[in-house]
Amino acid sequence: MANARVTVHPEARIDRIEPELHGHFSEHLGRCVYDGLWTDDTADEDGFREDVLGLLADLEIPVLRWPGGCFADDYHWEDGVGSREDRPRRRNLFWAQGREDVPEESNAFGTDEFLEFCERVGTEPYLAANVGSGDPQEAADWVEYCNYDGDTELADRRRANGHEEPYGVKYWGLGNENWGCGGQMTPEQYAREYRRFATYVGSMDNLMLDHDLELIACGFENHEWNHRFMEEIGNTNWGVEFPLDHLTLHHYYGRTMSIAEAGEEKYDQFLVEALEMDYHIERIASAINAVATTRDIGVIIDEWGAWHTEAVAENGLEQPGTVIDALSAAAVLDIFNHHSDVMTMSNIAQTVNVLQCLVETDGDEAWARPTYRVFDLYAPHKGNDALTTTVDTPSREVEHGDDDLPFVGASASVAEDGETYVTVTNLDCRDGHTVEVAIEGADAGDADVAAQVLFEGQDPGLEAGASNADEFAADDLGVDVDGDVLTVDLAPSTVAGISVE
Ligand code: AHR
Structure with a gap:
């Protein structure tokens, strides 16, 4: 869920x-x-x-x-x-x-x-x-x-x-x-x-x-x-x-x-x-x-x-x-x-x-x-043109100022040819989150949906060097499409990019 x-x-x-x-x-x-x-x-x-x-x-x-x-x-x-x-x-x-x-x-x-x-x-x-x-x-x-x-x-x-x-x-x-x-x-x-x-x-x-x-x-x-x-x-x-x-x-x-x-x-x-x-x-x-x-x-x-x-x-x-x-x-x-x-x-x-x-x-x-x-x-x-994007997310109280850490963040934009691009972050370094992305009025069922994810399974403190730099390249991410709602499972501390064409 x-x-x-x-x-x-x-x-x-x-x-x-x-x-x-x-x-x-x-x-x-x-x-x-x-x-x-x-x-x-x-x-x-x-x-x-x-x-x-x-x-x-x-x-x-x-x-x-x-x-x-x-x-x-x-x-x-x-x-x-x-x-x-x-x-x-x-x-x-x-x-x-x-x-x-x-x-x-x-x-x-x-x-x-x-x-x-x-x-x-x-x-x-x-x-x-x-x-x-x-x-x-x-x-x-x-x-x-x-x-x-x-x-x-x-x-x-x-x-x-x-x-x-x-x-x-x-x-x-x-x-x-x-x-x-x-x-x-x-x-x-x-x-x-x-x-x-x-x-x-x-x-x-x-x-x-x-x-x-x-x-x-x-x-x-x-x-x-x-x-x-x-x-x-x-x-x-x-x-x-x-x-x-x-x-x-x-x-x-x-x-x-x-x-x-x-x-x-x-x-x-x-x-x-x-x-x-x-x-x-x-x-x-x-x-x-x-x-x-x-x-x-x-x-x-x-x-x-x-x-x-x-x-x-x-x-x-x-x-x-x-x-x-x-x-x-x-x-x-x-x-x-x-x-x-x-x-x-x-x-x-x-x-x-x-x-x-x-x-x-x-x-x-x-x-x-x-x-x-x-x-x-x-x-x-x-x-692209940025689109207003609202996020409903769980968060955690943090000892820094008055703000909690919202786990999920996102932004979206649309290209001239109508392709929508959404980036979603899971800023929670401890747990994964299942995120629904709803594009109002779109029928993603007829669209080409593709997604990529960064840093799955990698520790937040993991450092890149000459010998392991390639391991940080993006992997394909599975997306569940249901009408205008796309659902992705984001592992801890990961970033995803989803395109809807
Ligand atoms: O980026 C390092 C230094 O940070 C820059 O020289 C200065 O503008 C800033 O304080």
């Missing part, structure tokens, strides 16, 4: 699920860029890692944010262009903080390498400009170097560096965590700085006519801060338009949990913490709506994911890639779908080797982590 019910309401469409909700973030930190995206050992002649490139291309990642993170607000882009032998070596203020063991930044991987990497993967670049220690001219020059097609010194420099055509970079972040590592600013101070930068970077947009830049400000998990930022941003008084297209925040969870020591109780708390993403999206949307509208200014979560006690600066923020983390990613991607009316992008931290990366490398081996499998299973949602 089913003990949980998911109801999909095809008549109640939410909005398009922007493919960018499956975006990524790569920082010059630990082994993310050097060893992850770029290496001298297994690389092709340009230094790119073909194995990582291939895994990311297969996943069709829609957007990649770079070069930070905190790194970005101490990064000067001109250090990383031109002949590699002439590029200066630097110590990054944030990730090298007085530690001799952290390698110096060689600047071997710079703007042209990053943008070429994006071209090869087939993904949209998102550059984060330095507001903390940079100036508006430097940021505007970066835009000109990347995007301008005329006959200026900067455009010619790009050509001399081997890129005749402008890159047409669309997404530009102005600052990162400027309440903290990006300059310890008050919200009012950052809003004024943001306006100043946006004036110069934004004017490049007019200059280049056919390049539609989208400018992004970095918010905070403290929502009073976001309200004050928006109030000051809106305080132009003189009817001057300023460009702000997206407001972001960062949400990491699991900071007090050690993967090595965690058990069922910790898993429950961790998942409840991950589900707080829902609250943060609602609150940041409300800060935007107090001054403007989420139609004009979208919500981005441009850093998110699990961050455990294993990930410390000394080891380049590395932690094991496990089933429990992957389960949290599924729950968060469902939340993004529910908020497709306000959300324009998200970027999981970080693509390779760092935090909740999707790909891990060791020497000349590279493999997909369990979180990669979740992104793959959720891929059919990309570009």
Whole structure:
């Protein structure tokens, strides 16, 4: 007998699920860029890692944010262009903080390498400009170097560096965590700085006519801060338009949990913490709506994911890639779908080797982590219209805030050709649950129904490595179809994707 019910309401469409909700973030930190995206050992002649490139291309990642993170607000882009032998070596203020063991930044991987990497993967670049220690001219020059097609010194420099055509970079972040590592600013101070930068970077947009830049400000998990930022941003008084297209925040969870020591109780708390993403999206949307509208200014979560006690600066923020983390990613991607009316992008931290990366490398081996499998299973949602989905589920009381852990979660979407896709999670690490999925008004009896499941029979703490990575691939899942009701048995800590054609 089913003990949980998911109801999909095809008549109640939410909005398009922007493919960018499956975006990524790569920082010059630990082994993310050097060893992850770029290496001298297994690389092709340009230094790119073909194995990582291939895994990311297969996943069709829609957007990649770079070069930070905190790194970005101490990064000067001109250090990383031109002949590699002439590029200066630097110590990054944030990730090298007085530690001799952290390698110096060689600047071997710079703007042209990053943008070429994006071209090869087939993904949209998102550059984060330095507001903390940079100036508006430097940021505007970066835009000109990347995007301008005329006959200026900067455009010619790009050509001399081997890129005749402008890159047409669309997404530009102005600052990162400027309440903290990006300059310890008050919200009012950052809003004024943001306006100043946006004036110069934004004017490049007019200059280049056919390049539609989208400018992004970095918010905070403290929502009073976001309200004050928006109030000051809106305080132009003189009817001057300023460009702000997206407001972001960062949400990491699991900071007090050690993967090595965690058990069922910790898993429950961790998942409840991950589900707080829902609250943060609602609150940041409300800060935007107090001054403007989420139609004009979208919500981005441009850093998110699990961050455990294993990930410390000394080891380049590395932690094991496990089933429990992957389960949290599924729950968060469902939340993004529910908020497709306000959300324009998200970027999981970080693509390779760092935090909740999707790909891990060791020497000349590279493999997909369990979180990669979740992104793959959720891929059919990309570009679909999200459908309102309600869930009736048992739950468990958890020692973390006031919220219980709901065992079953879900989201649904419909493609242009009418195919419905439903993802269902069983966040209960102890017991299996039988879930009925009712698609209102549909007669699934005449439809082609197919389902896949991840992590059946695998322990939540199970870690992926080079030798067992294939064991995390999806398996077929049996579905019982009765009219518009589909019934699936979900083993503990599993994720399923069901398509109805
Ligand atoms: O992703 C690691 C760090 O977390 C980023 O550099 C910073 O933006 C955040 O605090």
